[in-house]
Amino acid sequence: MFSPKLVTCLKDYSKEKFISDCIAGFIVGVVAIPLAIAFAIASGVSPDKGLLTAIIAGFIISVLGGSRVQIGGPTGAFVVIVYGIVQKYGVDGLIIATLMAGIMLVIMGVARFGTAVKFIPHSVIVGFTSGIAVIIFSSQVKDFLGLSIDKVPADFVEKWRLFGANFSSLNLDAAALGLLTILLIAIAPSFSRRVPGALIALVAVSGLAVWFHLPVETIGSRFGDLPHSLPVPHFPVVSLGRIRELVQPAITIALLGAIESLLSAIVADGMIGARHRSNTELIAQGIANIGSALFGGIPATGAIARTVTNIKNGGRTPVAGIVHAVTVLLIMLFLGPLIKFVPLACLAGILVVVSYHMSEWRSFIEVLKWSNGGRLVLLTAFLLTVFVDLNVAIEAGVVLSAFIFMKRMSDATNIKVFVKEFEDDDILEDRALSAFNIPPRVEVYEINGPLFFGAANRFAEVDRQVNEKPRVRILRFRDVPLIDSTGMHALKSFYGKCQRADIRLIITGLHVQPLNEIVKSNLYELIGEENVFASMKEAIARAEALLLEKRV
Numbered sequence: 397m398f399s400p401k402l403v404t405c406l407k408d409y410s411k412e413k414f415i416s417d418c419i420a421g422f423i424v425g426v427v428a429i430p431l432a433i434a435f436a437i438a439s440g441v442s443p444d445k446g447l448l449t450a451i452i453a454g455f456i457i458s459v460l461g462g463s464r465v466q467i468g469g470p471t472g473a474f475v476v477i478v479y480g481i482v483q484k485y486g487v488d489g490l491i492i493a494t495l496m497a498g499i500m501l502v503i504m505g506v507a508r509f510g511t512a513v514k515f516i517p518h519s520v521i522v523g524f525t526s527g528i529a530v531i532i533f534s535s536q537v538k539d540f541l542g543l544s545i546d547k548v549p550a551d552f553v554e555k556w557r558l559f560g561a562n563f564s565s566l567n568l569d570a571a572a573l574g575l576l577t578i579l580l581i582a583i584a585p586s587f588s589r590r591v592p593g594a595l596i597a598l599v600a601v602s603g604l605a606v607w608f609h610l611p612v613e614t615i616g617s618r619f620g621d622l623p624h625s626l627p628v629p630h631f632p633v634v635s636l637g638r639i640r641e642l643v644q645p646a647i648t649i650a651l652l653g654a655i656e657s658l659l660s661a662i663v664a665d666g667m668i669g670a671r672h673r674s675n676t677e678l679i680a681q682g683i684a685n686i687g688s689a690l691f692g693g694i695p696a697t698g699a700i701a702r703t704v705t706n707i708k709n710g711g712r713t714p715v716a717g718i719v720h721a722v723t724v725l726l727i728m729l730f731l732g733p734l735i736k737f738v739p740l741a742c743l744a745g746i747l748v749v750v751s752y753h754m755s756e757w758r759s760f761i762e763v764l765k766w767s768n769g770g771r772l773v774l775l776t777a778f779l780l781t782v783f784v785d786l787n788v789a790i791e792a793g794v795v796l797s798a799f800i801f802m803k804r805m806s807d808a809t810n811i812k813v814f815v816k817e818f819e820d821d822d823i824l825e826d827r828a829l830s831a832f833n834i835p836p837r838v839e840v841y842e843i844n845g846p847l848f849f850g851a852a853n854r855f856a857e858v859d860r861q862v863n864e865k866p867r868v869r870i871l872r873f874r875d876v877p878l879i880d881s882t883g884m885h886a887l888k889s890f891y892g893k894c895q896r897a898d899i900r901l902i903i904t905g906l907h908v909q910p911l912n913e914i915v916k917s918n919l920y921e922l923i924g925e926e927n928v929f930a931s932m933k934e935a936i937a938r939a940e941a942l943l944l945e946k947r948v
Contacts, residue, residue, distance in 0.1 A: 416711070423590065423706075423709045424702050424720040425719065428702060428724055429598075429727055431469075432724065436694060437619075439478035450720075453693060456468075457698070462672050462674060462680065463672040464670050465711050466714075467698070467705075467716075468681070468684055469702065470694055472529075475528070480645075485641070489642060494646075494686075495685075496650075497649035509654075519763050519777070519797065522777075524789045527779070528781060529754035530755070539574075539741055540570070541566050552782050570741035580597040580600060613741075614738060615735060615738050627692055630690065630692065656697040660697075664704075773797050777792070805846060813839055838867070842875075847887070868942050869902070877909065878910065902935050902942075905930065
């Protein structure tokens, strides 16, 4: 349940691995600086909150996590959630919600929910991820264009209406720096594979702004100087009422954090040929979020882009993640005064690129080619994320997916009735039964698919295909993998109907789960052990014996 990968990796650690991890960790740490600052500002908090999250949460995730190469810290997926919480509940509300989410993640890991989180439908993930990308892009328009707007509203439609109304305040210098940032990030891989494009853009654009004294807003002009030391851990004042109102935001943080971290770990597994420990990873993510909150940070999770950067630069153990956190700490402590010169338009340009990659537009188009159900779930999650709320989007997407799945499973479950009179008739669709000589006055109910609440009414819906009342009914369960409580209720009702009509009931071909449920419900005892068989041949022989008893 809890076995950190660091402990496993250190058993056969070497000098060569350490050097490789240090190089990768340093590069990822440098990459994390602009992203951590940009995510924090986009989330409505000061830039140091993002750096603290990368340091504290990134360190804990690497030390305690279940992945060899996972890099943790603030991510774009949380921007929408954090911004909404800060606007509604303040920074203290965000800290409490993050603490609660951390506790929830630990509980999820202890309860072994690591594999369960993977069952979130792909269409839901693509839908809300694309929606988040649209919202992040929208949140950067003000700084990207240098518009003179005091406060940008959270509502998507109102936000764009305000942008249009204030477009005349466009700052051409800020827009030029934003476009240059995007251009540098785009062309950086063509001349440097090692140095990340975001870092190149950050240094070059900031240098231009300072050299030419461009009239653009910077981190320093809006937020002042960054701190030169780590803050003292602080536990916020918590009340029962505060906890109640923050439960839903905390659940959203926990659920999204679990999804993002495990998706990142799965991507990493495919790149290095390893296998992460999902429950350990959830516990580590929970502890990391608790630690981040205590130091005044924001929610953290596994960062796919930084994890991939770590792998591509040679990181193969959690030591690389530890070095990444230490690198961010050292840069904050000793180079913090330089960060205040970074133009906000440059950070906005970086986040525009991040939102483009987050949009997963190729996956979006691919899902649109799926069935009507897949398209419906995708568009529902996407539109609710953009126009309503991410909480509602995830909940509605999962519930809608569940209903569509149940409908499909219900459609896949059918019950057919076969009798002696149909042996030489085209109505007998299952030719496998033609190998058996079904005696007269015997009905065979062939059930195909799970007998759950979505298909339980099939017993009531199936029509009698002969007018003459049978003496024996055989229920063939060879293709029934499971029965739930509603299906069990329908089966017991069917048994009661047979009893009232003086029809003997035989069951054959039970799998383990249906057999266990029938035993627990007392139906096994009611039917009688002598009327439950493994094969159809034995069931027919029993039916013939019962017919002879009735004649006597």
